[in-house]
Amino acid sequence: MLALVVDVPAEVAEVAADALWSLGVLAVEEREGAPGRTELWTSLGDERDEVLAAVSGFPVEWRVRFEEVDDAVVDTWREFATPIPIDDGLVVVPSWRSDDVAPDAIAVRIDPGAAFGMGDHPTTVLCLRTLRPILATRTSPTVLDVGCGSGVLAVAAVRLGAADALAIDISPAAAAVTTENARRNGVEHAVHASTTPLAAVHGTYEVVLANILAPALVELAADLRRVLAPNGVLVVSGILADRHDHVLAALAPLRVARTDVLDGWAAVTLTH
Ligand SMILES: C[S@@+](CC[C@H](N)C(=O)[O-])C[C@H]1O[C@@H](n2cnc3c(N)ncnc32)[C@H](O)[C@@H]1O
Structure with missing residues (x-):
């Protein structure tokens, strides 16, 4: 599963953690970041879009990134991944799937691994x-x-x-x-x-x-x-x-x- 990591100035760590809690996340783990900074680790979970939308409104100095945290969950997700039609003939295909795509389609085969x-x-x-x-x-x-x-x-x-x-x-x-x-x-x-x-x-x-x-x-x-x-x-x-x-x-x-x-x-x- 992808963890959402919010890297904030240490003095606002509590405010930032509160902001994450208010989004309905299940856990927030505080980790020491670079000097003077704290990292807040939480899972994107099923509410991915809602959390990303809310995080999008966070202050500029709160840096957001994604990290892989749990392979088992990723593997469950893999079973349900399907090809994504983008527009005429362009399709993004999970690389582990063997779906047929139209012969004239441009299939981009992607395994996101530990990335977004x-x-x-x-x-x-x-x-x-x-x-x-x-x-x-x-x-x-x-x-x-x-x-x-x-x-x-x-x-x-x-x-x-x-x-x-x-x-x-x-x-x-x-x-x-x-x-x-x-x-x-x-x-x-x-x-x-x-x-x-x-x-x-x-x-x-x-x-x-x-x-x-x-x-x-x-x-x-x-x-x-x-x-x-x-x-x-x-x-x-x-x-x-x-x-x-x-x-x-x-x-x-x-x-x-x-x-x-x-x-x-x-x-x-x-x-x-
Ligand atoms: C929403 S994901 C987009 C991934 C991919 N481009 C896509 O469209 O699916 C945003 C990516 O930006 C990266 N990122 C965040 N801040 C960044 C920065 N300052 N410089 C470069 N990459 C950054 C994150 O680690 C993440 O992988």
């Missing part, structure tokens, strides 16, 4: 749907996937025509899982996964994807602007449809080109 991203979360579906026409109108663009999790977006981007994709995540598990998923899909030559922080990424990218919760997007906003090529597009998701103005404000002067909404979540496409 089976392709079924509304924000991932929105990113993939948004990505498709963007890639169709550009010639082999370069892609940066910030918060790659399982690598589903980076791998799909290369399968859909990107020249290559740099996939980064603060979770070491995510980098390893992304590399493995790239290999599964025959695009390991073009997907480069690492824990390089966005602040240390040089150069610019024509397509930048960031499916990360709002507090992290706000924190990363200046670097997201910096790595976006002059003619590039930035797609941010992980944000609530009715509460993301603060993210857009942080990304200004980037301009909103379009907003797509699914199940209360939004993906916003921005340009210079």
Whole structure:
């Protein structure tokens, strides 16, 4: 099962724990974090969407990440995982399933392992749907996937025509899982996964994807602007449809080109 880890300044640990309890989580474990910080570990459980939506409104200095905690539960979940149709012919398939997909379909085979991203979360579906026409109108663009999790977006981007994709995540598990998923899909030559922080990424990218919760997007906003090529597009998701103005404000002067909404979540496409 994926644990939700909220890394907060030590002095607000109690307030943050209360906020998590009020979401209805079953347990909150406090662990010592980096100097001056406390980590609150809790499970996403069945209320995944509700908890993620609520966490999305947490203050910027509360850093959120996901960690694998219990393989047994993951294995139970695996039995029920099914292929996720994204849009015309694009489908994300759990790599351990042998379902038939249409011969002309683009099947992206993913095992999320200890990372976030089976392709079924509304924000991932929105990113993939948004990505498709963007890639169709550009010639082999370069892609940066910030918060790659399982690598589903980076791998799909290369399968859909990107020249290559740099996939980064603060979770070491995510980098390893992304590399493995790239290999599964025959695009390991073009997907480069690492824990390089966005602040240390040089150069610019024509397509930048960031499916990360709002507090992290706000924190990363200046670097997201910096790595976006002059003619590039930035797609941010992980944000609530009715509460993301603060993210857009942080990304200004980037301009909103379009907003797509699914199940209360939004993906916003921005340009210079
Ligand atoms: C909602 S998941 C998205 C995973 C995948 N891109 C998808 O669409 O399924 C967000 C990911 O962002 C990562 N993350 C959170 N803060 C980050 C940061 N500051 N820099 C890079 N990755 C971050 C988390 O570890 C997590 O894997």
